[in-house]
Amino acid sequence: MYNSVLVSWSVRYLLASFATYLPWKTCTSCTCRTRDGGGPLNSTLLQKSGEDCGEGEISGLSPSEVYFKEEVLNVSKGLADTGEVQWQLMLCNLACLFLVLVVLCRGVRSLGKVAYVTTLLPYVLMTILLIRMASLDGASAGIRHYLRPDWGRLRDTGVWVEAAMQVIYSLGICTGSLIAMASYNRFSNNIIRDAVLIPVIDTASSLYAGFLVFATLGHLSHVTGSTLKNVIREGPELAFIVFPEVIARVPVSPLWAVFFFTMLCLLGLSSQFVAVETFVSAILDEFWSFFKTGKRALVFRACVCGGAFLLGLPMVTRSGPWLVDVINTALFGIPVCNSALFELLVVGVIYGVEHFLEDVQCMVGQKPGLYFKACWMVISPLMLVAVSIFMVYSYRPHPDPLVNLTSWLVSIFPVFVIPALALIHSCKASQMTQATQDWWNLRNRASEAEHDDGDDPLQQREKKNKKKNNTNTNTDDTKIIGSDAGSGRSDLGRQGKKPLPGDLSSEDGVVNDGYGLSGEADFYYHDEDFAPSDTTTTTTTTTTTTTATTTAGAMIAFPAPPPPTEGSRAEDVTTRM
Secondary structure (H helix, E strand, O other): OHHHHHHHHHHHHHHHHOOOOOOOOOOOOOOEOEEOOOOOEEOHHHHHOOOOOOHHHOOOEOHHHHHHHHHHOOOOOOOOOOOOEOHHHHHHHHHHHHHHHHHOOOOHHHHHHHHHHHHHHHHHHHHHHHHHHHOOOOHHHHHHHHHOOOHHHHHOHHHHHHHHHHHHHHHOOOOOHHHHHHOOOOOOOOHHHHHHHHHHHHHHHHHHHHHHHHHHHHHHHHHHOOOHHHHOOOOHHHHHHHHHHHHHHOOOHHHHHHHHHHHHHHHHHHHHHHHHHHHHHHHHHHOOOOOOOHHHHHHHHHHHHHHHHHHOHHHHEOOHHHHHHHHHHHOOOHHHHHHHHHHHHHHHHHHHHHHHHHHHHHHHOOOOOHHHHHHHHHHHHHHHHHHHHHHHHOOOOOOOHHHHHHHHHHHHHHHHHHHHHHHHHHHOOOOOOOOOHHHHHHHHHHHHHHHHHOOOHHHHHHHHHHHHHOOOOOHHHOOEOOOEHHHOEOOOOOEOOOOOOOOOOOOOOEEEOOOOOEEEOOOOOOOHHHOOOOOOOOHHHHHHHHHHHHHHHHOOOOOOOOOOOOOOOOOOHHHOO
């Protein structure tokens, strides 16, 4: 709901951009003076409009800032002053969530196809905008400022905190989305390669977006006669105040406005798709026997989107921007760092890092290097602890007591949920921190295949891919066994593949796959041997989607976990870690 509200702001601007004259180009209100030709603030247009404004009533705000705060958000004076619902934003939010439902109606199968558009098109639009902004006066000065970092800022703890939060936002760490989307990969997918490639492309995309941001800031600094530091804005103000003001000065401004806000909408929607699918897949996996029919899964997805719309109504009121700011600062701060620490504790200490390394080895044929082990056990925990301490040290209470209370409640609740649930399961002697027997069966299965073929899983996969490329599959003979399209399980059944080893049928409807693994007839284990021949891997779209969403990080904090393409879901949920 947090993401969908931010996207609704972008949709509101996008709809307003389809006009011959942008509504934020000039201001005829007494709350601002318009900038005339880049000179000092004056009230020329106010006088032409017939407004009788006293000198004390004119605040000197730019037209784009007045349009954003008074026309779009109509923000109130504080969190306690709720005010009425802004029906334009409410309808935009409803349209966004309806689009999410349409895209996710078939789960990962439909999401994988849409991901190509939401991933690649923002890069194209960003490149077009960068070329246009770089040609404006003063853009080179902004780019030079971008490429000359102030190393003295490294002594500022706030810089480290913001950098850590940006990494968490862009990569989608500790939100469950990476785990959920990675569960659609094949068992032998090279996760070591992905773990290196995704952050590298993610960082490169952020750097690329930085050129667009600072070229725009450099031009605004040039036309206003202000220093670059005075025109720099953070968060939503950068996207909805600075960029609209610069775009309004460019010839054919409606066209560039459409390009820019289309890019923002695509970036935000791509994150929203994954966020919703992560939550839905977690519930469907837990209660898959109930949701195994497509209709029930589709109804559940509709309920999730409807619930997000209802929960987002307070954020589209006049006090909504205050609530959005509280969630942005409180929820994505200490709670996320604590979640990361708990993940490292469970994997590295409770489950055991050596066991985890062996698990990776049985999947890809090699153990992760010393660098990964050092990060999991030493570097990452120490950095997360340091960032958490910096957050507490730099905390400054808000003047509004209600904002402080809401922030603390939002921050504390997620921190205590994880240890509380861990304590409950410990008292019940739960085996949640131990690998299941099914997982050990899969490991033994991979080990047997390695000894039989004399190759590691990666070499086996290459051989199998070559065989698949040389084999023409007759689609008329394709048979889908136990597929559940409605829940996103696009290929849990086999499609025109060779018979599974062992007896596939029994009187009680239980399937045995020949490796000691059994389950109901519509849901059984499989690996690359039994994946559809026309299915593509998720690696390419996974990396590109993450990096494309990252480009919004410099403007709006859209978490960007990667959606998969249509690919084979990994083994049963009981085998996931």
